[in-house]
Amino acid sequence: MKGLNISVLVKPVPDPGCYESIQIDPQTGILVREGLPNILNPADKHALEAALQLVEQHSGRVVMVSMAPPNALETVKEGLAMGADEAWLLSDRAFAGADTLATSRVLAAGIKKLGLCDLVLAGSESADGGTAHVPSQVGEILGISHLTNVTWLNIDTDANVRARMKMENGYIEVEGALPMVIGVSRGMNVPRYTSLPGILAAQDKPVKVLGLNNLGLDPGSVGLAGSPTQPGKLSRPELKRQGERLEGEPAELAKRIVAIMRSSGVLS
Amino acid sequence: MEKKQVIWVIIEQVQGKTAAVSLEVLGKACQLAAEAANAQVVAVALGSAIGPLAQQLPKHGADKVFLVDDPRLELYQNDTYSSVLRRLIERERPDVVLIGASASGEELAPTLAAQLGTGLAAHCTNLRLAADGTLTMLVPAFGGQVIGEIFCPVQRPQMATIKPGVFSPVGLAERTGEIVQEDGASLLYDAEIRLRATRLVVEEPPGMPIEQADVIVAGGWGIGSRENWRLLEELAKEFNGAVGCTRPALDQGWTGGEHTMIGSSGKTVRPKLYLGAGISGAAHHMVGIKDSGVIISVNRDKTAPIFQFSDYCVAADFRDVLPELLAQIRRAKH
Ligand SMILES: Cc1cc2nc3c(=O)[nH]c(=O)nc-3n(C[C@H](O)[C@H](O)[C@H](O)COP(=O)(O)OP(=O)(O)OC[C@H]3O[C@@H](n4cnc5c(N)ncnc54)[C@H](O)[C@@H]3O)c2cc1C
Ligand SMILES: Nc1ncnc2c1ncn2[C@@H]1O[C@H](COP(=O)(O)O)[C@@H](O)[C@H]1O
Numbered sequence: 001m002k003g004l005n006i007s008v009l010v011k012p013v014p015d016p017g018c019y020e021s022i023q024i025d026p027q028t029g030i031l032v033r034e035g036l037p038n039i040l041n042p043a044d045k046h047a048l049e050a051a052l053q054l055v056e057q058h059s060g061r062v063v064m065v066s067m068a069p070p071n072a073l074e075t076v077k078e079g080l081a082m083g084a085d086e087a088w089l090l091s092d093r094a095f096a097g098a099d100t101l102a103t104s105r106v107l108a109a110g111i112k113k114l115g116l117c118d119l120v121l122a123g124s125e126s127a128d129g130g131t132a133h134v135p136s137q138v139g140e141i142l143g144i145s146h147l148t149n150v151t152w153l154n155i156d157t158d159a160n161v162r163a164r165m166k167m168e169n170g171y172i173e174v175e176g177a178l179p180m181v182i183g184v185s186r187g188m189n190v191p192r193y194t195s196l197p198g199i200l201a202a203q204d205k206p207v208k209v210l211g212l213n214n215l216g217l218d219p220g221s222v223g224l225a226g227s228p229t230q231p232g233k234l235s236r237p238e239l240k241r242q243g244e245r246l247e248g249e250p251a252e253l254a255k256r257i258v259a260i261m262r263s264s265g266v267l268s
Numbered sequence: 269m270e271k272k273q274v275i276w277v278i279i280e281q282v283q284g285k286t287a288a289v290s291l292e293v294l295g296k297a298c299q300l301a302a303e304a305a306n307a308q309v310v311a312v313a314l315g316s317a318i319g320p321l322a323q324q325l326p327k328h329g330a331d332k333v334f335l336v337d338d339p340r341l342e343l344y345q346n347d348t349y350s351s352v353l354r355r356l357i358e359r360e361r362p363d364v365v366l367i368g369a370s371a372s373g374e375e376l377a378p379t380l381a382a383q384l385g386t387g388l389a390a391h392c393t394n395l396r397l398a399a400d401g402t403l404t405m406l407v408p409a410f411g412g413q414v415i416g417e418i419f420c421p422v423q424r425p426q427m428a429t430i431k432p433g434v435f436s437p438v439g440l441a442e443r444t445g446e447i448v449q450e451d452g453a454s455l456l457y458d459a460e461i462r463l464r465a466t467r468l469v470v471e472e473p474p475g476m477p478i479e480q481a482d483v484i485v486a487g488g489w490g491i492g493s494r495e496n497w498r499l500l501e502e503l504a505k506e507f508n509g510a511v512g513c514t515r516p517a518l519d520q521g522w523t524g525g526e527h528t529m530i531g532s533s534g535k536t537v538r539p540k541l542y543l544g545a546g547i548s549g550a551a552h553h554m555v556g557i558k559d560s561g562v563i564i565s566v567n568r569d570k571t572a573p574i575f576q577f578s579d580y581c582v583a584a585d586f587r588d589v590l591p592e593l594l595a596q597i598r599r600a601k602h
Contacts, residue, residue, distance in 0.1 A: 232417030
């Protein structure tokens, strides 16, 4: 094996620290998310870290691929500062409103266009949608093996892959061969920080923006039109409770809590 | 009269034992079938030597069971499981396919949906089935801040995953159902198997599983140290309960492990009583406890969001209140 060509799927998402401020417009029923800062999806940094470590071990190249609006470029560049060699932004009005299958078709087309790719790494789930669908669906569309929720990964010089896939209480060990798509679980590694030299180097790294026509995709297969699922109404979950304030000194507070425990039947 | 709707539930088994989430989803399927008035619930079980398991499924609501028993299906692996299920689905054409969002279900469902070119809704918090066969799937987004309706208007089957702990199983001791034994050889060809699952390592965590505990004492970032965390463990022990945690507490390494994390990317729980300390109340965490009986929270910040989502709010330092509480509980018991 002469070096690894790795694509890392990265998604810019609104900063999860700001989700509390997301509102639904009562008139239109549409999500108001203006002004929320975008960050690189946290899980994708683990995927990128895994890619960088593999390339340190085997040599090779790391190209990030993202489907997002043009203004997401700044966020994607964070990954260049971490150490990726190149970024491809797949961006077109026709991609808007895509569900995970329509998104995966675009990402798969981007990876094919890149050519020679041994390994595709993705985060195991995005912070906003959080479906955890994309890694498996990209694998299916590319027609290659795929695994997700991977916590440990080893690739040898003959392109054999050994991986541990997280299960409820433990893991399954799986063997296969490249090419493969792998969804990386947070537990696999600790993503590196971006360094100042990294940020400076990122400015000279190639960035490409590609649209529907560059990718040779049928408009009916992407975006909302190409999505088998369609969204309906939005609502907020009912989480509110009548918060009764308990006041007093610790001993008094503890006494009240004991009384509540008794009346709810967990303490006799 | 409308066509009879057919709802499939894919049954997950680990070492010949049915996963709890599969029975929960089967319970929900029964409810959907009743809603739609004219529907059949079918359980589909894959594995090796799982006949006894399949026999039990009618008692949990299956009108019919497809059983695929094949040594190659002993361990879950996406190539093998998706090939078998895709062929069965293409042959039988169910209207709805439901899968538990366990680690393997989370992979199997999108794999199948992509093979079938159909729609899949992830981590549904509720489902409704209309008499005309339209499935409304309610999915959380932004860590549970928002719930959206999802439909799959054209393609079939309509597919959804459901996390453990969201629905409840049903027990119908008297019920029997038809068991259809399928031939593995005609549903799975060796040539299409590219991955090899070599072994399953089960690490059964010690103590009361958090999803079964009547009392959960949960801690967050505010607990501050492993030393302080022991206080939560002592408290939980008094009730034979469990200790839960938020993600920052997990990341600090103070907790019992990942299986004790509650929330959108962790467990969904519904204890009789939840006592949370040093937790701010992010939606990511709160969606996991919203169906709990009584929620008591202790936070030294009077304006902490968790107070809006609690029945009882204690605005104090947990280091003052919880040791006192522990002492009083011990006194009350002896
Ligand atoms: C994709 C994604 C998925 C996530 N999934 C989950 C999930 O499933 N579950 C989850 O929990 N989180 C999840 N998170 C994290 C979540 O967004 C919040 O960051 C987290 O829930 C906050 O945890 P916390 O309340 O422990 O910490 P903080 O928000 O830091 O709150 C600590 C609280 O402790 C209080 N405190 C401090 N000292 C004391 C004291 N001495 N006495 C009393 N109170 C004190 C403070 O006032 C504060 O309110 C996820 C995040 C992302 C991005
Ligand atoms: N629009 C996108 N562009 C690039 N990668 C994506 C996109 N959506 C999802 N992914 C990748 O797929 C993973 C799982 O996302 P999801 O299926 O949305 O939970 C993410 O962590 C990303 O690596």
